[in-house]
Amino acid sequence: MNLKELETLDLSSNSLAMEIPIDIGNLSKIIRLDLSCNNFNGTILSSIQNLTKLEALSLENNLLIGEIPSWLFNIKGLKSLLLGGNHLTWNNNAKIMPKFMLSELSMNSCGLVRKIPQWLAEMEVEFVILSNNRFTGSLSPYLFDSQNLIALSLSQNNFHGELPSNIGNATKIGVLMLDENNFSGKVPESVTNIKSLHLLDLSNNKFSSNTSPNFSSNENLSIIDLSSNEFSGEISTKFPYGTISLSLGKNKFSSNLSRKLTNMRKLKYLDIHDNKITHELPNSISQISTLQILILRNNSLKG
Structure with a gap:
């Protein structure tokens, strides 16, 4: 603590x-x-607010307790705030008017409830990690008007309703994780506008439709998890050529498997268990030479 020049x-x-x-x-x-x-x-000690030149504060994955102090949002130069993985709570009555412009925010497992605050949706943050909390309500369209958003993880919350139709406006997203919520309705077609997307996890929700967005032009998208929803109809073949992992289990997909699945020549993991797939397993599936894991259980396959 005597190193007064320490940066x-x-x-x-x-x-x-x-x-x-x-x-x-x-x-x-x-x-x-x-x-x-x-x-x-x-x-979180109040003396930290004396660090007026602070730009990055990471206290993640410790055993800290108590409320997340509102004075943290008054450190004007702060760009990265990482508090997730502690036993912290949020004062829902605190009126937060941040004086900073964050680029990175991690507050997973912090017991946060209610809706995502409007100030966060409008802040143009690059990395937002708010998984494993108790957020409710629907997502604000403002969240996806950001031209800076790179990663968004809202897994394991209580969000509900349909996804905003403008989700595709956030064209720089590489990681989008909305799993384990109560989202419903169709997945907006605009999500295919996010050409930088490489991981999409919408599993364990209530999405439903007999058609899915056409991802075939999303060349970077390699990991897709749509499992444990209420999708129906034929399994789409409109996935990228470079798909590595495709999880479609626990839905209501029916009919037979299309031979066009062989177009995914980099596929290593294919899971379609617990659906209503019928007819014989096409011989063409053996043409996917990269396939390592194939899960077909609990369908109505014959032959």
């Missing part, structure tokens, strides 16, 4: 078990403070 302090991924030292606020020139992946306990 970066990274103690991450150790076995430090203690409260965060109160005099850490004396390191007035700190720009990046990373205490993640330890066993720090206690609360």
